Amino acid sequence: MTSRVQKEAVMAKSIDVSDVNIYYGDFLAVEGVNMTIRAGAVTAFIGPSGCGKSTFLRSLNRMHEVIPGARVEGKIVVDGQDLYEQDVDPVAVRRQVGMVFQRPNPFPTMSIYDNVLAGLKLNAGKMKRSAADEVVEKSLRGANLWTEVKDRLNKPGMGLSGGQQQRLCIARAIAVEPQILLMDEPCSALDPISTSAIEDLIHELKDEFTIVIVTHNMQQAARVSDDTGFFNLKATGEPGHLVEFNPTKKMFANPDDPSTEAYISGRFG
Protein backbone atom coordinates (compact mmCIF):
# COMPACT_ATOMS: atom_id res chain seq x y z
CA MET A 1 0.00 0.00 0.00
CA THR A 2 2.68 2.42 1.06
CA SER A 3 4.76 1.68 -1.98
CA ARG A 4 1.82 2.47 -4.26
CA VAL A 5 1.24 5.74 -2.51
CA GLN A 6 4.91 6.55 -2.86
CA LYS A 7 4.88 5.62 -6.49
CA GLU A 8 2.03 7.97 -7.19
CA ALA A 9 3.78 10.70 -5.29
CA VAL A 10 6.90 10.38 -7.44
CA MET A 11 6.62 13.03 -10.09
CA ALA A 12 8.32 16.16 -11.22
CA LYS A 13 9.16 18.55 -8.39
CA SER A 14 9.67 22.27 -8.31
CA ILE A 15 12.75 23.89 -6.79
CA ASP A 16 12.59 27.02 -4.65
CA VAL A 17 15.89 28.81 -4.37
CA SER A 18 16.27 31.64 -1.89
CA ASP A 19 19.33 33.78 -1.06
CA VAL A 20 21.86 31.22 -2.22
CA ASN A 21 25.55 32.10 -1.98
CA ILE A 22 28.06 29.57 -3.30
CA TYR A 23 31.68 29.50 -2.17
CA TYR A 24 34.90 27.79 -3.21
CA GLY A 25 36.79 28.06 0.07
CA ASP A 26 36.77 31.79 0.82
CA PHE A 27 35.98 32.73 -2.75
CA LEU A 28 32.36 33.75 -3.30
CA ALA A 29 31.52 32.38 -6.74
CA VAL A 30 27.79 33.03 -6.97
CA GLU A 31 25.87 35.54 -4.89
CA GLY A 32 22.28 36.04 -3.86
CA VAL A 33 20.32 33.79 -6.21
CA ASN A 34 16.55 33.70 -5.84
CA MET A 35 14.31 31.78 -8.22
CA THR A 36 11.55 29.24 -8.53
CA ILE A 37 12.15 26.45 -10.99
CA ARG A 38 8.79 25.13 -12.10
CA ALA A 39 7.91 21.46 -11.94
CA GLY A 40 7.54 19.65 -15.25
CA ALA A 41 9.11 22.48 -17.19
CA VAL A 42 12.48 23.08 -18.78
CA THR A 43 14.56 25.83 -17.25
CA ALA A 44 17.67 27.03 -19.06
CA PHE A 45 20.59 28.99 -17.61
CA ILE A 46 22.53 31.16 -19.99
CA GLY A 47 25.41 33.55 -19.46
CA PRO A 48 29.07 34.09 -20.26
CA SER A 49 31.75 31.61 -19.21
CA GLY A 50 32.77 31.81 -15.57
CA CYS A 51 29.56 33.48 -14.41
CA GLY A 52 28.66 30.62 -12.11
CA LYS A 53 25.78 28.95 -13.92
CA SER A 54 27.43 25.51 -13.82
CA THR A 55 28.41 26.07 -10.20
CA PHE A 56 24.83 26.95 -9.37
CA LEU A 57 23.55 23.91 -11.26
CA ARG A 58 25.89 21.66 -9.30
CA SER A 59 24.60 23.08 -6.05
CA LEU A 60 21.09 21.88 -6.95
CA ASN A 61 22.01 18.23 -6.33
CA ARG A 62 24.77 18.86 -3.79
CA MET A 63 27.48 17.93 -6.27
CA HIS A 64 29.15 21.27 -5.55
CA GLU A 65 30.42 20.12 -2.16
CA VAL A 66 32.33 17.22 -3.74
CA ILE A 67 35.10 19.74 -4.35
CA PRO A 68 37.10 20.22 -1.12
CA GLY A 69 36.33 23.51 0.60
CA ALA A 70 33.23 24.19 -1.50
CA ARG A 71 30.04 25.13 0.35
CA VAL A 72 26.61 26.64 -0.15
CA GLU A 73 24.65 29.12 1.96
CA GLY A 74 20.95 29.76 1.66
CA LYS A 75 17.97 27.57 0.96
CA ILE A 76 17.23 25.24 -1.93
CA VAL A 77 13.84 23.70 -1.25
CA VAL A 78 12.54 20.72 -3.20
CA ASP A 79 9.13 19.33 -2.28
CA GLY A 80 9.10 21.24 1.01
CA GLN A 81 12.53 19.99 2.04
CA ASP A 82 15.59 22.22 2.21
CA LEU A 83 18.39 20.27 0.54
CA TYR A 84 21.00 21.96 2.71
CA GLU A 85 19.45 21.23 6.08
CA GLN A 86 21.74 19.58 8.59
CA ASP A 87 20.30 16.05 8.44
CA VAL A 88 19.76 15.79 4.68
CA ASP A 89 21.79 12.98 3.09
CA PRO A 90 23.49 14.26 -0.07
CA VAL A 91 23.45 10.73 -1.51
CA ALA A 92 19.66 10.61 -1.19
CA VAL A 93 19.41 14.03 -2.83
CA ARG A 94 21.45 12.86 -5.82
CA ARG A 95 19.22 9.83 -6.28
CA GLN A 96 16.33 12.19 -6.93
CA VAL A 97 18.21 14.88 -8.77
CA GLY A 98 20.14 13.30 -11.63
CA MET A 99 22.85 14.94 -13.65
CA VAL A 100 24.36 14.84 -17.13
CA PHE A 101 27.81 16.35 -17.49
CA GLN A 102 29.49 18.48 -20.09
CA ARG A 103 32.06 15.86 -21.00
CA PRO A 104 30.72 12.36 -21.62
CA ASN A 105 31.90 10.09 -18.81
CA PRO A 106 30.76 6.49 -19.27
CA PHE A 107 32.31 4.02 -16.84
CA PRO A 108 35.30 2.54 -18.68
CA THR A 109 35.13 -0.89 -17.06
CA MET A 110 31.48 -1.44 -18.00
CA SER A 111 29.70 -2.49 -21.15
CA ILE A 112 27.02 -0.29 -22.72
CA TYR A 113 24.39 -2.45 -21.04
CA ASP A 114 26.03 -2.18 -17.60
CA ASN A 115 26.60 1.54 -18.01
CA VAL A 116 22.87 2.13 -18.45
CA LEU A 117 22.11 -0.03 -15.44
CA ALA A 118 24.97 1.37 -13.33
CA GLY A 119 22.78 3.60 -11.18
CA LEU A 120 20.24 0.86 -10.48
CA LYS A 121 22.83 -1.84 -9.91
CA LEU A 122 25.00 0.29 -7.65
CA ASN A 123 22.08 1.39 -5.51
CA ALA A 124 19.32 -1.16 -5.65
CA GLY A 125 21.36 -4.33 -6.01
CA LYS A 126 20.26 -7.23 -8.16
CA MET A 127 17.35 -7.06 -10.55
CA LYS A 128 15.69 -9.57 -12.81
CA ARG A 129 17.21 -10.00 -16.25
CA SER A 130 13.94 -9.23 -18.04
CA ALA A 131 13.35 -6.10 -15.97
CA ALA A 132 16.93 -5.02 -16.59
CA ASP A 133 16.58 -5.57 -20.35
CA GLU A 134 13.44 -3.46 -20.30
CA VAL A 135 15.10 -0.59 -18.44
CA VAL A 136 18.09 -0.68 -20.79
CA GLU A 137 15.95 -0.60 -23.93
CA LYS A 138 13.66 2.11 -22.59
CA SER A 139 16.52 4.31 -21.44
CA LEU A 140 18.54 3.85 -24.63
CA ARG A 141 15.46 4.56 -26.75
CA GLY A 142 14.86 7.60 -24.60
CA ALA A 143 18.36 8.81 -25.32
CA ASN A 144 17.95 8.09 -29.06
CA LEU A 145 20.79 5.57 -28.94
CA TRP A 146 18.96 2.25 -29.09
CA THR A 147 19.09 1.63 -32.84
CA GLU A 148 22.81 2.38 -32.94
CA VAL A 149 23.88 0.09 -30.12
CA LYS A 150 21.21 -2.59 -29.83
CA ASP A 151 23.48 -5.17 -31.51
CA ARG A 152 26.50 -4.45 -29.36
CA LEU A 153 25.15 -3.92 -25.86
CA ASN A 154 27.95 -5.99 -24.37
CA LYS A 155 30.71 -3.92 -25.94
CA PRO A 156 32.50 -1.35 -23.74
CA GLY A 157 30.85 2.06 -23.46
CA MET A 158 34.19 3.74 -24.12
CA GLY A 159 34.21 2.35 -27.65
CA LEU A 160 31.38 4.65 -28.74
CA SER A 161 31.91 8.03 -30.40
CA GLY A 162 31.79 11.16 -28.25
CA GLY A 163 28.19 11.95 -29.18
CA GLN A 164 27.09 8.39 -28.57
CA GLN A 165 28.89 8.37 -25.23
CA GLN A 166 26.99 11.47 -24.16
CA ARG A 167 23.68 9.90 -25.11
CA LEU A 168 24.74 6.83 -23.17
CA CYS A 169 25.30 9.08 -20.16
CA ILE A 170 21.84 10.56 -20.59
CA ALA A 171 20.41 7.05 -20.78
CA ARG A 172 22.28 6.21 -17.60
CA ALA A 173 20.89 9.28 -15.85
CA ILE A 174 17.26 8.70 -16.85
CA ALA A 175 17.47 4.98 -16.08
CA VAL A 176 17.30 5.74 -12.35
CA GLU A 177 14.18 7.85 -12.96
CA PRO A 178 15.05 10.93 -10.97
CA GLN A 179 12.46 13.66 -10.32
CA ILE A 180 14.77 16.38 -11.52
CA LEU A 181 17.37 16.15 -14.27
CA LEU A 182 20.25 18.61 -14.38
CA MET A 183 22.15 18.99 -17.65
CA ASP A 184 25.45 20.85 -17.75
CA GLU A 185 25.96 21.85 -21.40
CA PRO A 186 24.96 18.35 -22.49
CA CYS A 187 25.15 19.09 -26.20
CA SER A 188 28.49 20.87 -26.39
CA ALA A 189 30.17 17.62 -27.48
CA LEU A 190 27.44 16.53 -29.90
CA ASP A 191 26.87 16.97 -33.63
CA PRO A 192 23.74 18.86 -34.80
CA ILE A 193 21.76 15.66 -35.42
CA SER A 194 22.45 14.29 -31.94
CA THR A 195 21.81 17.74 -30.50
CA SER A 196 18.42 17.91 -32.13
CA ALA A 197 17.69 14.38 -30.91
CA ILE A 198 18.54 15.42 -27.37
CA GLU A 199 16.40 18.53 -27.67
CA ASP A 200 13.46 16.42 -28.79
CA LEU A 201 14.22 14.13 -25.91
CA ILE A 202 14.17 17.04 -23.48
CA HIS A 203 10.68 17.94 -24.74
CA GLU A 204 9.50 14.39 -24.13
CA LEU A 205 11.15 14.13 -20.74
CA LYS A 206 9.69 17.30 -19.29
CA ASP A 207 6.37 15.60 -18.58
CA GLU A 208 8.14 13.28 -16.18
CA PHE A 209 11.08 15.31 -14.98
CA THR A 210 11.84 18.85 -14.03
CA ILE A 211 14.74 19.70 -16.31
CA VAL A 212 17.39 22.32 -15.70
CA ILE A 213 19.87 22.86 -18.49
CA VAL A 214 22.97 25.04 -18.73
CA THR A 215 23.78 26.01 -22.29
CA HIS A 216 26.01 28.35 -24.23
CA ASN A 217 23.77 28.03 -27.21
CA MET A 218 21.13 30.77 -27.09
CA GLN A 219 19.06 29.19 -29.85
CA GLN A 220 19.01 25.99 -27.87
CA ALA A 221 17.79 27.81 -24.78
CA ALA A 222 15.09 29.46 -26.90
CA ARG A 223 14.08 26.13 -28.48
CA VAL A 224 13.93 23.86 -25.47
CA SER A 225 13.21 25.94 -22.39
CA ASP A 226 10.08 27.33 -20.82
CA ASP A 227 11.93 29.60 -18.40
CA THR A 228 15.35 31.14 -18.73
CA GLY A 229 17.75 32.53 -16.17
CA PHE A 230 20.53 34.87 -17.24
CA PHE A 231 23.67 34.84 -15.08
CA ASN A 232 26.38 37.44 -15.34
CA LEU A 233 29.41 38.80 -13.52
CA LYS A 234 29.05 42.28 -12.08
CA ALA A 235 32.68 42.84 -13.00
CA THR A 236 35.79 40.72 -13.43
CA GLY A 237 36.69 39.14 -10.08
CA GLU A 238 33.24 39.83 -8.63
CA PRO A 239 30.87 36.96 -7.88
CA GLY A 240 28.36 35.86 -10.48
CA HIS A 241 24.70 36.66 -9.93
CA LEU A 242 21.32 36.06 -11.46
CA VAL A 243 20.47 39.06 -13.60
CA GLU A 244 17.06 38.04 -14.80
CA PHE A 245 14.73 35.08 -14.55
CA ASN A 246 11.69 35.08 -16.80
CA PRO A 247 9.66 32.92 -19.16
CA THR A 248 11.82 32.20 -22.19
CA LYS A 249 9.37 33.89 -24.58
CA LYS A 250 9.54 37.13 -22.65
CA MET A 251 13.28 36.78 -22.14
CA PHE A 252 14.01 36.58 -25.84
CA ALA A 253 11.37 39.06 -26.99
CA ASN A 254 11.30 41.72 -24.32
CA PRO A 255 13.80 41.21 -21.49
CA ASP A 256 13.56 43.34 -18.35
CA ASP A 257 17.24 44.03 -18.07
CA PRO A 258 19.22 45.84 -20.77
CA SER A 259 22.29 43.61 -20.21
CA THR A 260 20.17 40.53 -20.92
CA GLU A 261 19.10 42.04 -24.21
CA ALA A 262 22.70 42.92 -25.00
CA TYR A 263 23.84 39.35 -24.28
CA ILE A 264 21.04 37.65 -26.19
CA SER A 265 21.42 39.86 -29.23
CA GLY A 266 25.17 39.35 -29.27
CA ARG A 267 26.05 42.91 -28.30
CA PHE A 268 27.63 41.86 -25.07
CA GLY A 269 29.74 44.18 -23.02
Add this chain to the structure above:
Amino acid sequence: MTTLEEVQTRVHVPLVQPRLPQQAPLVVGGIAAAFGALLLVLGLGIVGAVILGAVAYLVALPVWSLVIEGRRGATDRLMTGLIWTSFAIAVVPLVSLIWRVIAKGAGRIDGTFLSYSFFKTQIDQPVGVYHAIIGTLLVTLGAAVISVPVGVMAAIYLIEYGKGNKLAKAITFLVDVMTGIPSIVAGLFAFALFTLIFGPAYVSGVGGSVALSLLMIPIVVRATEEMLMLVPDDLREASYALGTPKWKTIVRIVLPTALGGILTGITLATSRVIGETAPLLLIAGATDRTNMNVFDGAMTTLPVLIYGQNLRGDAPAEAIAWGAAFILIVIVMVLNLAARIVGKIFAPRTK
Protein backbone atom coordinates in the same frame (compact mmCIF):
# COMPACT_ATOMS: atom_id res chain seq x y z
CA MET B 1 57.22 51.35 -45.54
CA THR B 2 58.10 49.66 -42.28
CA THR B 3 56.72 46.38 -43.48
CA LEU B 4 58.97 46.41 -46.49
CA GLU B 5 62.02 47.09 -44.32
CA GLU B 6 61.00 44.30 -41.97
CA VAL B 7 60.74 41.87 -44.80
CA GLN B 8 64.14 42.85 -46.04
CA THR B 9 65.86 42.55 -42.66
CA ARG B 10 64.22 39.21 -41.77
CA VAL B 11 66.83 36.44 -41.63
CA HIS B 12 66.64 34.04 -44.49
CA VAL B 13 66.42 30.50 -43.09
CA PRO B 14 67.25 27.88 -45.72
CA LEU B 15 65.07 24.79 -45.56
CA VAL B 16 67.86 22.61 -46.91
CA GLN B 17 70.98 22.19 -44.84
CA PRO B 18 73.98 19.94 -45.33
CA ARG B 19 73.50 16.62 -43.54
CA LEU B 20 75.85 13.78 -42.77
CA PRO B 21 75.19 10.65 -44.83
CA GLN B 22 72.59 8.42 -43.27
CA GLN B 23 75.14 5.71 -42.43
CA ALA B 24 77.40 8.21 -40.61
CA PRO B 25 76.77 6.83 -37.11
CA LEU B 26 77.37 3.29 -38.40
CA VAL B 27 80.60 4.28 -40.12
CA VAL B 28 81.91 6.17 -37.08
CA GLY B 29 80.75 3.33 -34.85
CA GLY B 30 82.66 0.84 -37.00
CA ILE B 31 85.80 2.93 -36.90
CA ALA B 32 85.47 3.38 -33.11
CA ALA B 33 85.00 -0.38 -32.71
CA ALA B 34 88.10 -1.02 -34.84
CA PHE B 35 89.99 1.51 -32.71
CA GLY B 36 88.89 -0.35 -29.57
CA ALA B 37 89.92 -3.69 -31.10
CA LEU B 38 93.32 -2.23 -31.95
CA LEU B 39 93.80 -1.09 -28.36
CA LEU B 40 92.80 -4.58 -27.21
CA VAL B 41 95.41 -6.12 -29.48
CA LEU B 42 97.98 -3.64 -28.18
CA GLY B 43 97.45 -5.06 -24.72
CA LEU B 44 94.81 -2.81 -23.11
CA GLY B 45 92.17 -4.60 -20.99
CA ILE B 46 88.71 -5.28 -22.43
CA VAL B 47 87.06 -2.68 -20.16
CA GLY B 48 89.55 0.01 -21.09
CA ALA B 49 89.23 -0.78 -24.80
CA VAL B 50 85.42 -0.54 -24.70
CA ILE B 51 85.49 2.73 -22.75
CA LEU B 52 88.07 4.33 -25.08
CA GLY B 53 86.17 3.07 -28.13
CA ALA B 54 82.95 4.64 -26.81
CA VAL B 55 84.76 7.92 -26.06
CA ALA B 56 86.22 7.89 -29.56
CA TYR B 57 82.72 7.53 -31.01
CA LEU B 58 81.31 10.25 -28.73
CA VAL B 59 84.05 12.67 -29.84
CA ALA B 60 84.38 11.80 -33.53
CA LEU B 61 80.74 11.86 -34.61
CA PRO B 62 79.82 15.23 -32.99
CA VAL B 63 83.00 16.84 -34.33
CA TRP B 64 82.30 15.60 -37.85
CA SER B 65 78.71 16.75 -37.47
CA LEU B 66 79.84 20.16 -36.15
CA VAL B 67 81.89 20.68 -39.28
CA ILE B 68 79.17 19.64 -41.73
CA GLU B 69 75.83 20.18 -39.98
CA GLY B 70 76.54 22.95 -37.47
CA ARG B 71 75.91 23.32 -33.75
CA ARG B 72 72.41 21.96 -33.42
CA GLY B 73 73.18 18.83 -35.40
CA ALA B 74 76.33 18.22 -33.36
CA THR B 75 74.49 18.59 -30.05
CA ASP B 76 71.83 16.20 -31.28
CA ARG B 77 74.46 13.60 -32.26
CA LEU B 78 76.30 14.00 -28.96
CA MET B 79 73.14 13.65 -26.81
CA THR B 80 71.92 10.69 -28.86
CA GLY B 81 75.30 9.03 -28.32
CA LEU B 82 75.28 9.77 -24.57
CA ILE B 83 71.77 8.40 -24.14
CA TRP B 84 72.65 5.19 -25.97
CA THR B 85 75.78 4.88 -23.83
CA SER B 86 73.77 5.28 -20.63
CA PHE B 87 71.33 2.70 -21.90
CA ALA B 88 74.20 0.29 -22.55
CA ILE B 89 75.70 0.94 -19.11
CA ALA B 90 72.32 0.14 -17.55
CA VAL B 91 71.65 -2.97 -19.62
CA VAL B 92 75.08 -4.60 -19.81
CA PRO B 93 75.24 -5.72 -16.15
CA LEU B 94 71.67 -7.01 -16.35
CA VAL B 95 72.29 -9.05 -19.48
CA SER B 96 75.60 -10.33 -18.15
CA LEU B 97 73.96 -11.33 -14.86
CA ILE B 98 71.13 -13.17 -16.54
CA TRP B 99 73.58 -14.83 -18.92
CA ARG B 100 75.81 -15.98 -16.03
CA VAL B 101 72.90 -17.34 -14.04
CA ILE B 102 71.48 -19.20 -17.02
CA ALA B 103 74.86 -20.56 -18.05
CA LYS B 104 75.78 -21.73 -14.57
CA GLY B 105 72.38 -22.53 -13.12
CA ALA B 106 70.20 -23.97 -15.87
CA GLY B 107 72.31 -27.12 -16.12
CA ARG B 108 71.67 -27.96 -12.47
CA ILE B 109 67.88 -27.97 -12.94
CA ASP B 110 66.26 -31.39 -13.16
CA GLY B 111 63.40 -33.32 -11.60
CA THR B 112 65.29 -34.24 -8.44
CA PHE B 113 66.57 -30.69 -7.93
CA LEU B 114 63.01 -29.40 -8.00
CA SER B 115 61.40 -32.14 -5.92
CA TYR B 116 63.91 -33.12 -3.19
CA SER B 117 64.88 -31.14 -0.11
CA PHE B 118 68.25 -31.06 1.66
CA PHE B 119 66.94 -33.50 4.24
CA LYS B 120 68.48 -36.91 3.60
CA THR B 121 66.96 -40.14 4.81
CA GLN B 122 69.66 -42.21 3.14
CA ILE B 123 73.32 -41.44 2.73
CA ASP B 124 73.23 -41.48 -1.09
CA GLN B 125 69.95 -39.64 -1.53
CA PRO B 126 70.15 -36.72 -4.01
CA VAL B 127 69.42 -33.21 -2.73
CA GLY B 128 67.28 -30.46 -4.17
CA VAL B 129 65.84 -27.08 -3.30
CA TYR B 130 62.18 -28.04 -3.05
CA HIS B 131 62.07 -26.88 0.57
CA ALA B 132 63.43 -23.46 -0.39
CA ILE B 133 61.01 -23.05 -3.31
CA ILE B 134 58.11 -23.83 -0.98
CA GLY B 135 59.61 -21.52 1.64
CA THR B 136 59.99 -18.64 -0.82
CA LEU B 137 56.47 -19.04 -2.18
CA LEU B 138 54.83 -19.31 1.25
CA VAL B 139 56.76 -16.50 2.91
CA THR B 140 56.23 -14.18 -0.05
CA LEU B 141 52.57 -15.10 -0.31
CA GLY B 142 52.25 -14.34 3.40
CA ALA B 143 53.92 -10.98 2.87
CA ALA B 144 51.50 -10.20 0.02
CA VAL B 145 48.49 -11.26 2.10
CA ILE B 146 49.55 -8.80 4.80
CA SER B 147 50.70 -5.91 2.60
CA VAL B 148 48.08 -5.83 -0.14
CA PRO B 149 45.04 -5.00 2.04
CA VAL B 150 47.02 -2.62 4.24
CA GLY B 151 48.75 -0.94 1.31
CA VAL B 152 45.71 -0.64 -0.95
CA MET B 153 43.48 0.64 1.86
CA ALA B 154 46.12 3.15 2.96
CA ALA B 155 46.31 4.42 -0.62
CA ILE B 156 42.51 4.64 -0.80
CA TYR B 157 42.52 6.72 2.36
CA LEU B 158 45.27 8.99 1.04
CA ILE B 159 43.67 9.63 -2.34
CA GLU B 160 39.93 9.37 -1.75
CA TYR B 161 39.47 10.61 1.80
CA GLY B 162 42.52 12.37 3.15
CA LYS B 163 43.35 14.48 0.12
CA GLY B 164 45.67 17.20 1.38
CA ASN B 165 44.82 17.05 5.10
CA LYS B 166 47.48 16.89 7.79
CA LEU B 167 47.07 13.21 8.62
CA ALA B 168 47.40 12.28 4.94
CA LYS B 169 50.51 14.39 4.60
CA ALA B 170 52.01 12.74 7.67
CA ILE B 171 51.19 9.27 6.32
CA THR B 172 52.68 10.10 2.93
CA PHE B 173 55.84 11.27 4.66
CA LEU B 174 56.03 8.10 6.76
CA VAL B 175 55.46 5.93 3.70
CA ASP B 176 58.36 7.68 1.98
CA VAL B 177 60.52 7.04 5.04
CA MET B 178 59.40 3.40 5.08
CA THR B 179 60.50 3.00 1.46
CA GLY B 180 64.01 3.69 2.64
CA ILE B 181 64.09 1.27 5.59
CA PRO B 182 67.07 -1.08 5.29
CA SER B 183 65.73 -4.61 5.02
CA ILE B 184 67.79 -5.81 7.97
CA VAL B 185 65.97 -3.27 10.17
CA ALA B 186 62.65 -4.71 9.00
CA GLY B 187 64.00 -8.13 9.98
CA LEU B 188 65.03 -6.84 13.40
CA PHE B 189 61.58 -5.37 13.88
CA ALA B 190 59.90 -8.69 13.09
CA PHE B 191 62.43 -10.50 15.27
CA ALA B 192 61.77 -8.16 18.21
CA LEU B 193 58.00 -8.34 17.70
CA PHE B 194 57.84 -12.13 17.66
CA THR B 195 60.33 -12.46 20.51
CA LEU B 196 58.12 -10.17 22.59
CA ILE B 197 55.02 -12.21 21.84
CA PHE B 198 56.31 -15.79 21.74
CA GLY B 199 59.51 -15.61 23.74
CA PRO B 200 63.11 -16.05 22.66
CA ALA B 201 64.36 -18.31 19.87
CA TYR B 202 61.10 -18.18 17.96
CA VAL B 203 61.47 -18.70 14.23
CA SER B 204 58.69 -19.07 11.68
CA GLY B 205 57.77 -18.28 8.10
CA VAL B 206 55.12 -15.82 9.16
CA GLY B 207 57.77 -13.79 10.96
CA GLY B 208 59.55 -13.52 7.64
CA SER B 209 56.29 -12.49 6.00
CA VAL B 210 55.86 -9.69 8.54
CA ALA B 211 59.40 -8.46 7.90
CA LEU B 212 58.90 -8.55 4.12
CA SER B 213 55.51 -6.86 4.33
CA LEU B 214 57.20 -3.94 6.06
CA LEU B 215 59.27 -3.52 2.91
CA MET B 216 56.37 -4.22 0.58
CA ILE B 217 53.66 -1.97 2.05
CA PRO B 218 55.24 1.36 1.02
CA ILE B 219 55.69 0.12 -2.57
CA VAL B 220 52.08 -1.06 -2.74
CA VAL B 221 50.85 2.24 -1.27
CA ARG B 222 52.84 4.26 -3.78
CA ALA B 223 51.79 2.19 -6.79
CA THR B 224 48.13 2.19 -5.77
CA GLU B 225 48.19 5.93 -5.10
CA GLU B 226 49.54 6.58 -8.58
CA MET B 227 46.86 4.44 -10.18
CA LEU B 228 44.01 5.96 -8.16
CA MET B 229 45.20 9.43 -9.09
CA LEU B 230 44.91 8.45 -12.76
CA VAL B 231 41.19 7.71 -12.41
CA PRO B 232 39.48 10.85 -13.71
CA ASP B 233 37.29 12.77 -11.26
CA ASP B 234 34.62 12.78 -13.97
CA LEU B 235 33.95 9.12 -13.21
CA ARG B 236 33.61 9.74 -9.47
CA GLU B 237 31.22 12.62 -10.15
CA ALA B 238 29.22 10.55 -12.62
CA SER B 239 28.82 7.92 -9.96
CA TYR B 240 27.89 10.42 -7.23
CA ALA B 241 25.33 11.97 -9.57
CA LEU B 242 23.59 8.60 -9.81
CA GLY B 243 23.17 8.72 -6.05
CA THR B 244 25.94 6.27 -5.28
CA PRO B 245 27.56 6.57 -1.87
CA LYS B 246 31.25 7.36 -1.77
CA TRP B 247 32.40 3.94 -0.55
CA LYS B 248 30.46 2.21 -3.28
CA THR B 249 31.85 4.58 -5.87
CA ILE B 250 35.34 3.63 -4.71
CA VAL B 251 34.66 -0.12 -4.64
CA ARG B 252 32.62 -0.41 -7.83
CA ILE B 253 33.92 2.38 -10.06
CA VAL B 254 37.33 3.66 -8.97
CA LEU B 255 39.02 0.39 -7.99
CA PRO B 256 37.91 -1.61 -11.07
CA THR B 257 39.09 1.22 -13.32
CA ALA B 258 42.51 1.22 -11.66
CA LEU B 259 42.68 -2.54 -11.07
CA GLY B 260 45.12 -3.40 -13.85
CA GLY B 261 47.67 -0.90 -12.63
CA ILE B 262 47.20 -1.80 -8.98
CA LEU B 263 47.76 -5.50 -9.71
CA THR B 264 50.88 -4.66 -11.70
CA GLY B 265 52.17 -2.58 -8.79
CA ILE B 266 51.48 -5.39 -6.33
CA THR B 267 53.33 -7.90 -8.48
CA LEU B 268 56.30 -5.59 -8.88
CA ALA B 269 56.38 -5.08 -5.11
CA THR B 270 56.27 -8.86 -4.66
CA SER B 271 59.19 -9.41 -7.00
CA ARG B 272 61.05 -6.66 -5.15
CA VAL B 273 60.83 -8.48 -1.79
CA ILE B 274 61.07 -12.08 -3.04
CA GLY B 275 64.86 -11.78 -3.20
CA GLU B 276 65.36 -10.49 0.37
CA THR B 277 67.85 -12.44 2.47
CA ALA B 278 68.86 -10.53 5.56
CA PRO B 279 65.52 -10.18 7.36
CA LEU B 280 64.69 -13.83 6.69
CA LEU B 281 67.99 -15.03 8.15
CA LEU B 282 66.96 -13.33 11.39
CA ILE B 283 63.38 -14.43 11.79
CA ALA B 284 62.61 -17.27 9.38
CA GLY B 285 65.87 -19.11 9.97
CA ALA B 286 67.07 -21.94 7.79
CA THR B 287 66.27 -25.64 7.69
CA ASP B 288 66.99 -28.68 5.55
CA ARG B 289 63.47 -30.00 5.71
CA THR B 290 60.39 -28.95 3.78
CA ASN B 291 58.21 -26.97 6.17
CA MET B 292 54.66 -26.35 5.02
CA ASN B 293 53.54 -24.63 8.23
CA VAL B 294 54.33 -20.94 8.15
CA PHE B 295 53.36 -20.54 11.79
CA ASP B 296 55.81 -23.02 13.24
CA GLY B 297 59.47 -23.69 12.73
CA ALA B 298 62.21 -22.45 10.49
CA MET B 299 61.64 -21.99 6.77
CA THR B 300 64.37 -21.72 4.18
CA THR B 301 63.83 -19.43 1.23
CA LEU B 302 65.83 -19.44 -2.00
CA PRO B 303 67.93 -16.34 -1.21
CA VAL B 304 68.81 -17.71 2.24
CA LEU B 305 69.71 -21.06 0.68
CA ILE B 306 71.90 -19.36 -1.91
CA TYR B 307 73.62 -17.43 0.86
CA GLY B 308 74.19 -20.61 2.89
CA GLN B 309 75.51 -22.63 -0.05
CA ASN B 310 77.80 -19.80 -1.04
CA LEU B 311 79.23 -19.75 2.50
CA ARG B 312 80.12 -23.44 2.25
CA GLY B 313 82.01 -22.75 -0.92
CA ASP B 314 82.61 -26.30 -2.24
CA ALA B 315 81.81 -27.14 -5.86
CA PRO B 316 78.49 -29.04 -5.36
CA ALA B 317 77.22 -26.33 -2.99
CA GLU B 318 78.13 -23.65 -5.51
CA ALA B 319 76.27 -25.50 -8.25
CA ILE B 320 73.21 -25.69 -6.01
CA ALA B 321 73.48 -21.94 -5.33
CA TRP B 322 73.54 -21.17 -9.08
CA GLY B 323 70.61 -23.50 -9.70
CA ALA B 324 68.63 -21.84 -6.91
CA ALA B 325 69.48 -18.39 -8.30
CA PHE B 326 68.20 -19.52 -11.70
CA ILE B 327 64.92 -20.68 -10.17
CA LEU B 328 64.55 -17.39 -8.28
CA ILE B 329 65.02 -15.38 -11.48
CA VAL B 330 62.51 -17.58 -13.29
CA ILE B 331 59.97 -17.04 -10.49
CA VAL B 332 60.46 -13.26 -10.68
CA MET B 333 60.14 -13.28 -14.47
CA VAL B 334 56.98 -15.35 -14.32
CA LEU B 335 55.58 -12.90 -11.77
CA ASN B 336 56.37 -9.97 -14.03
CA LEU B 337 54.87 -11.65 -17.05
CA ALA B 338 51.79 -12.48 -15.01
CA ALA B 339 51.59 -8.83 -13.95
CA ARG B 340 51.65 -7.69 -17.55
CA ILE B 341 49.02 -10.18 -18.63
CA VAL B 342 46.79 -9.37 -15.68
CA GLY B 343 47.27 -5.66 -16.31
CA LYS B 344 46.19 -6.14 -19.93
CA ILE B 345 43.16 -8.18 -18.97
CA PHE B 346 41.87 -5.64 -16.48
CA ALA B 347 42.77 -2.49 -18.39
CA PRO B 348 39.66 -0.57 -19.50
CA ARG B 349 38.90 -1.62 -23.05
CA THR B 350 37.41 0.26 -25.93
CA LYS B 351 36.65 -2.60 -28.28
